[in-house]
Amino acid sequence: MKLSDVTLTTPYLSLDPIFYHEVAPTPLKKPHLISINSDAVSLLGLDNNTLDPKEVESLLNGTLTLKGSRPYAMTYAGHQFGYYVQRLGDGRAINLGAMNGWNLQLKGSGVTRYSRQGDGRAVLRSSIREYLMSEAMHALGIPTSRAFAIIGSEEKVAREAWESGAIVLRLSRSWIRFGSFEYFFHTNKHQELEKLADFLLHESFPHLEGVEDSYLKMYSEIVKRTAELMAQWQSVGFNHGVMNTDNMSAIGITIDYGPFAFMDTFESGYICNHTDSGGRYSYDNQPRIGYWNLERLAHALSPLITQEKLKHELEKYGEYFTAKLLELLGAKLGLDTSEENDSELFRSLFTLMENGRIDMTPFFRHLSRYDQNREQLLALTLAPNQLNEWCDRYDTRLALNTTTTDARHQRMLRTNPKYVLKNYILQEAIDKAEQRDFTLVNDLLMLAQNPYDEHPEFERYAGITPQEHTNLKLSCSS
Ligand code: AMP
Numbered sequence: 301m302k303l304s305d306v307t308l309t310t311p312y313l314s315l316d317p318i319f320y321h322e323v324a325p326t327p328l329k330k331p332h333l334i335s336i337n338s339d340a341v342s343l344l345g346l347d348n349n350t351l352d353p354k355e356v357e358s359l360l361n362g363t364l365t366l367k368g369s370r371p372y373a374m375t376y377a378g379h380q381f382g383y384y385v386q387r388l389g390d391g392r393a394i395n396l397g398a399m400n401g402w403n404l405q406l407k408g409s410g411v412t413r414y415s416r417q418g419d420g421r422a423v424l425r426s427s428i429r430e431y432l433m434s435e436a437m438h439a440l441g442i443p444t445s446r447a448f449a450i451i452g453s454e455e456k457v458a459r460e461a462w463e464s465g466a467i468v469l470r471l472s473r474s475w476i477r478f479g480s481f482e483y484f485f486h487t488n489k490h491q492e493l494e495k496l497a498d499f500l501l502h503e504s505f506p507h508l509e510g511v512e513d514s515y516l517k518m519y520s521e522i523v524k525r526t527a528e529l530m531a532q533w534q535s536v537g538f539n540h541g542v543m544n545t546d547n548m549s550a551i552g553i554t555i556d557y558g559p560f561a562f563m564d565t566f567e568s569g570y571i572c573n574h575t576d577s578g579g580r581y582s583y584d585n586q587p588r589i590g591y592w593n594l595e596r597l598a599h600a601l602s603p604l605i606t607q608e609k610l611k612h613e614l615e616k617y618g619e620y621f622t623a624k625l626l627e628l629l630g631a632k633l634g635l636d637t638s639e640e641n642d643s644e645l646f647r648s649l650f651t652l653m654e655n656g657r658i659d660m661t662p663f664f665r666h667l668s669r670y671d672q673n674r675e676q677l678l679a680l681t682l683a684p685n686q687l688n689e690w691c692d693r694y695d696t697r698l699a700l701n702t703t704t705t706d707a708r709h710q711r712m713l714r715t716n717p718k719y720v721l722k723n724y725i726l727q728e729a730i731d732k733a734e735q736r737d738f739t740l741v742n743d744l745l746m747l748a749q750n751p752y753d754e755h756p757e758f759e760r761y762a763g764i765t766p767q768e769h770t771n772l773k774l775s776c777s778s
């Protein structure tokens with residue numbers, strides 16, 4: 301199917317106009333296509349062989365309007381760094397409509413009613429980061445928005461310096477956020493709040509439609525999904541950086557990639573966001589902030605469900621989080637049963653990774669071939685005695701496994717990625733892209749989508765991060 305044969309639907313526009321602003325994208329000057337993600341093409345049910353790259357470029361730049369498309373920006377509010385902000389909304393994102401169950405959204409396509417002082421644009425560097433990272437997270441099995449394609453342009457955008465404008469077409473099953481509910485609660489629009497809950501039920505929780513206590517059950521699922529998402533972030537060393545409630549998805553997926561990072565050496569208090577001086581969104585705070593954000597959502601839902609019932613569901617958060625984390629860490633260590641003392645084994649591993657300044661990704665990858673020979677592991681730590689002592693305990697624990705060493709290795713090699721997109725790697729692709737060389741963007745897309753495979757030509761990205769690039773902080777401006 302060609303893009304020009306596609307028909308989009310816009311169910312969100314069946315809601316009242318207070319929920320959105322119908323606004324057309326503003327094209328960038330002199331656009332050029334950077335990359336198309338063939339996996340996302342298939343997701344939409346399109347054919348990679350017949351897709352016309354020129355049409356994709358025009359779609360992203362807003363000069364090709366698909367049949368049925370009625371572009372709109374969504375209304376929401378949110379708690380930013382702990383403080384409530386009443387009027388946020390899609391200030392630089394424009395939704396085109398839906399197909400195959402995916403909502404298509406342009407990011408960086410110009411001003412909307414919600415832009416406030418902003419220019420509605422996104423710069424090349426942050427667009428490349430979002431494009432690649434959402435695909436990397438997906439390949440690691442972490443729920444996330446997806447990315448269809450990216451364009452650059454010769455249009456200049458003012459940030460700390462002049463940069464060029466870019467647009468990503470991203471996809472999600474839903475773009476509703478915790479902050480969407482907060483908007484209607486805090487403006488006392490409780491009928492609209494209920495309509496939003498009904499919309500979300502229909503869109504993303506259809507199995508709960510018409511069921512007794514459906515709103516409560518939906519909240520309960522959001523609690524569980526968010527708790528599990530936090531466990532997934534923690535298990536791979538991902539730091540989101542801006543966990544404001546407007547960046548929290550109501551379907552529990554990772555959205556709105558800003559100054560995120562995959563940690564290099566493990567550091568529990570790591571803060572990737574350079575403006576987050578208090579460390580509110582540091583790595584080790586993420587699970588707690590997930591809970592805090594769910595409390596804000598519960599508050600916003602209080603006209604629909606009694607606080608007591610909401611609180612009861614929220615209190616299951618810790619259990620969901622811990623259960624998922626234990627499962628994920630057990631898999632990372634190749635354990636095929638669960639034992640009472642496992643959490644202590646995990647905790648001491650994280651302590652020794654921190655003490656030994658261990659780069660998480662190569663460490664777990666080497667551990668995936670561990671067979672009593674500790675040489676390669678010991679080479680990764682500044683605290684070898686602690687690691688040796690831990691390996692003794694690990695050996696004892698592995699003796700309780702019920703499957704063979706070889707089977708453990710095979711499982712672990714599909715659990716512990718060889719490649720994650722560390723910030724220094726992304727930066728290399730950005731530097732080249734700024735010189736109009738997009739080969740590394742496309743190579744990294746391939747690496748991101750196949751993180752467990754061996755790619756000998758990219759071996760250099762599988763080792764420890766060079767010292768000068770380790771655990772840097774990133775600017776929020778994007
Ligand atoms: P973020 O921190 O990127 O999630 O953005 C927070 C809010 O600011 C959202 O309402 C965005 O739509 C808005 N925003 C961020 N950057 C811009 C921009 N360049 N122009 C307009 N609105 C923006």
Ligand code: MG
Binds near residue numbers: 546547556
């Ligand atoms: Mg956002």
